[in-house]
Amino acid sequence: MAERVTTLAAEHFPALELHFHPQCFLSAGHFAGSDAERAAAFVMIANDATFDALWFGRGGYGSGRIAEAALGQLADAARAKTYLGYSDAGVLLAGLYGKGYQGIVHGPMPADINRSGGEAAVVRALSYLATGATETLEPSVTSSGKVAAFNLMTFSQLIGTPFQPDLTDHVLMLEEVSEYMYRIDRSLFHVTSNKAVQRVAGIRLGRCSAIPDNDPDFGQTEVEVVQHWCGKAGIPYLGRADIGHDAANKIVPFGGLRLA
Amino acid sequence: MAERVTTLAAEHFPALELHFHPQCFLSAGHFAGSDAERAAAFVMIANDATFDALWFGRGGYGSGRIAEAALGQLADAARAKTYLGYSDAGVLLAGLYGKGYQGIVHGPMPADINRSGGEAAVVRALSYLATGATETLEPSVTSSGKVAAFNLMTFSQLIGTPFQPDLTDHVLMLEEVSEYMYRIDRSLFHVTSNKAVQRVAGIRLGRCSAIPDNDPDFGQTEVEVVQHWCGKAGIPYLGRADIGHDAANKIVPFGGLRLA
Numbered sequence: 001m002a003e004r005v006t007t008l009a010a011e012h013f014p015a016l017e018l019h020f021h022p023q024c025f026l027s028a029g030h031f032a033g034s035d036a037e038r039a040a041a042f043v044m045i046a047n048d049a050t051f052d053a054l055w056f057g058r059g060g061y062g063s064g065r066i067a068e069a070a071l072g073q074l075a076d077a078a079r080a081k082t083y084l085g086y087s088d089a090g091v092l093l094a095g096l097y098g099k100g101y102q103g104i105v106h107g108p109m110p111a112d113i114n115r116s117g118g119e120a121a122v123v124r125a126l127s128y129l130a131t132g133a134t135e136t137l138e139p140s141v142t143s144s145g146k147v148a149a150f151n152l153m154t155f156s157q158l159i160g161t162p163f164q165p166d167l168t169d170h171v172l173m174l175e176e177v178s179e180y181m182y183r184i185d186r187s188l189f190h191v192t193s194n195k196a197v198q199r200v201a202g203i204r205l206g207r208c209s210a211i212p213d214n215d216p217d218f219g220q221t222e223v224e225v226v227q228h229w230c231g232k233a234g235i236p237y238l239g240r241a242d243i244g245h246d247a248a249n250k251i252v253p254f255g256g257l258r259l260a
Numbered sequence: 261m262a263e264r265v266t267t268l269a270a271e272h273f274p275a276l277e278l279h280f281h282p283q284c285f286l287s288a289g290h291f292a293g294s295d296a297e298r299a300a301a302f303v304m305i306a307n308d309a310t311f312d313a314l315w316f317g318r319g320g321y322g323s324g325r326i327a328e329a330a331l332g333q334l335a336d337a338a339r340a341k342t343y344l345g346y347s348d349a350g351v352l353l354a355g356l357y358g359k360g361y362q363g364i365v366h367g368p369m370p371a372d373i374n375r376s377g378g379e380a381a382v383v384r385a386l387s388y389l390a391t392g393a394t395e396t397l398e399p400s401v402t403s404s405g406k407v408a409a410f411n412l413m414t415f416s417q418l419i420g421t422p423f424q425p426d427l428t429d430h431v432l433m434l435e436e437v438s439e440y441m442y443r444i445d446r447s448l449f450h451v452t453s454n455k456a457v458q459r460v461a462g463i464r465l466g467r468c469s470a471i472p473d474n475d476p477d478f479g480q481t482e483v484e485v486v487q488h489w490c491g492k493a494g495i496p497y498l499g500r501a502d503i504g505h506d507a508a509n510k511i512v513p514f515g516g517l518r519l520a
Contacts, residue, residue, distance in 0.1 A: 029479020030442050061442040064449040068492070157446055160420030161453035182290050182321040186417055189324040193421035219289020232328070 005110045005122055012123055013130040020110075021045060024057045031062045039066040039073075042092070046070075046078040053103075053129050056085025056092075058111030059151075063091035067163055071095045084125060085109050087177075087245065090154040091163055097148070097254050098165040104254035106149035106173075106243065107136075117247035128251045138173065138242050138250035140204065142257060149173040149206070149243055149252035156187040159194050168199040171238060173252060174226075175206025177245035181218035184208055185225045192233035202236035207244030265370045265382055272383055273390040280370075281305060284317045291322045299326040299333075302352070306330075306338040313363075313389050316345025316352075318371030319411075323351035327423055331355045344385060345369050347437075347505065350414040351423055357408070357514050358425040364514035366409035366433075366503065367396070377507035388511045398433065398502050398510035400464065402517060409433035409466070409503055409512035416447040419454050428459040431498060433512060434486075435466025437505035441478035444468055445485045452493035462496035467504030 002020045009018050023041035026033035033041070045054045070092065082103040083096055089109070097104040107128060108121035115121065128136040141147055148167055150158075152174045158164045174191070176184055191197055208222040220228070223240075230237040242250045262280045269278050283301035286293035293301070305314045330352065342363040343356055349369070357364040367388060368381035375381065388396040401407055408427055410418075412434045418424045434451070436444055451457055468482040480488070483500075490497040502510045 027476075029477060030474060031479075061446055064446060064453075157416060157450040159450075160424070160456075161450060162455075163453070164420070186321055186324060190417040190419075190421060193324075193423070195422075196420075214290060216287075217289060219291075 001110060001113060004113050008113070008119060008122055009126050013126050016126060016130050019051070020057070030060075031065075032057070035065045035069070038062065039070040042066065042070045043073045046081065046083075047073075047075045049077040049080070051081065053082035053084060055125070055129070056083075056089040056109050058109055059085070059087030059089060061088050063088050064157070067091050067095050071099065074099075082129065084129065086149070086243075086249065087151045088154055090150045091158060093254065094150070094155075094158050094165045095163040098163060102255065102258070106252040106254070108247075108249050112247065112249070115247050121247045121249055124249075124251065136251045138252045140171070140238075140241065141252060144171045145201065145256055146170040147173065147252055147256045148254045149175070149241070151245075152176040152184065152187045152191070152208075153179060156190045159190060159197070164196065166196065168196075169201050170255075171202050171204060172197070172200045173204045173206055173241035173243055175241070175244045175249075176208040176222075178210045178212070179208075180212050181214050181220070181222065181225070184211070184222055185218070185220070185229075188226055188229040192229040192235060198233050198235060200235060202238040203230055204238045204241035206241040207246060209244055209246060261370060261373055264373050268373070268379060268382055269386050273386050276386060276390050279311070280317070290320075291325075292317070295325045295329070298322065299330040302326065302330045303333045306341065306343075307333075307335045309337040309340070311341065313342035313344060315385070315389070316343075316349040316369050318369055319345070319347030319349060321348050323348050324417070324423075327351050327355050331359065334359075342389065344389065346409070346503075346509065347411045348414055350410045351418060353514065354410070354415075354418050354425045355423040358423060362515065362518070366512040366514070368507075368509050372507065372509070375507050381507045381509055384509075384511065396511045397517075398512045400431070400498075400501065401512060404431045405461065405516055406430040407433065407512055407516045408514045409435070409501070411505075412436040412444065412447045412451070412468075413439060416450045419450060419457070424456065426456065428456075429461050430515075431462050431464060432457070432460045433464045433466055433501035433503055435501070435504045435509075436468040436482075438470045438472070439468075440472050441474050441480070441482065441485070444471070444482055445478070445480070445489075448486055448489040452489040452495060458493050458495060460495060462498040463490055464498045464501035466501040467506060469504055469506060
């Protein structure tokens, strides 16, 4: 995987230098290395001013296990860097954004190359890292103020923790994958019932893909569900977002575009 | 199901009168009736002083959809009543306990009769309703102070909502069913990272059953996982609790035993 991504980068953006930290290739039960090994790798790259960006290798699960330790060890150099990823990496993106970091970005990761059509996702991420090209962005970003994007379940399980960021006046984009519709409904109950979340400018729904069959049929689509909960909570529902666990997943720079 | 439970009740506790509200037999997509129908049935029984107890029919998912409406319509008569259920019903149990209600109880529901050995669970619940018999209780309850019990995921998705109850100085019992070990881990990250939850007297782990296989193996048992998160959060881990999604599920009266 690392080889294919490196080849792709050399082909499209020869000026970019990619380094895969050896931790990416470790294995410890469910995780790519122990908590200590993963936290140390994150902190090493984050604190090294010679790297412009920290690109999360993949999602899955495990960021929560290192969030407190990793975020507690960051030096000043960590602040001037782009952090790119999504899904489970949202825990660390949230924590970094909550600390006031400016370069927090939702977007494809190296492991997306294994998806059908995944090369396009990886090239999109590389293009954003190399040039910040506008065409890599989720389309509503250029006309919105502050924005942020999360996997719905990941965001739900940040609520009420020290890692929940203040998203007042942000457009919050939420996507989901492989969750039953009743669970999407329950997560939206959770998220929209939170007083701090109710201060967002609105919610956009990304793609909800690979939803297992509900038995009996749930009776409502994901759009009806998000409209229900937004309506109850007094949160504007702003339509769909072009993000999701797929090759078309677009870039969302947290905080929105900072125009000079 | 209602017939079998009624027969069982007549056999074991002839003095008990059971009434199944017609809403129990409705169907609307995923739910036993629309949100309005389910909320109305709950409120009608809760506010009717001629009923000593409101026994939730089953779990699944849907309490969150009616919680705000149902809890907002309760009259004084609703306060002097026992509310018995678990799993998804935990949303309403939490909301009622948060309002200072005294009769909030975790325990088996009528639908448990469909489990293997489920008659014993139903008889246990009926016995508690009829006599409050000590042998129906989760064993640690008699030697603990305040207690409360929840399904882990249900409790996780109450965190940071108006339905999250203050469990300061309570022994918090948590059980889970049909969740991957990585999700049990993530839910415990969530729950134990909450500052209010960190004020509990300790956590007891109920049974975690029907855990789907993790690929690769997660590498830690549920006890190791709860010990990890309790240790990080400074919450005493107090051992196992005799609760779970099974026929052996014991009774936990929220707040503990109130001795005269």
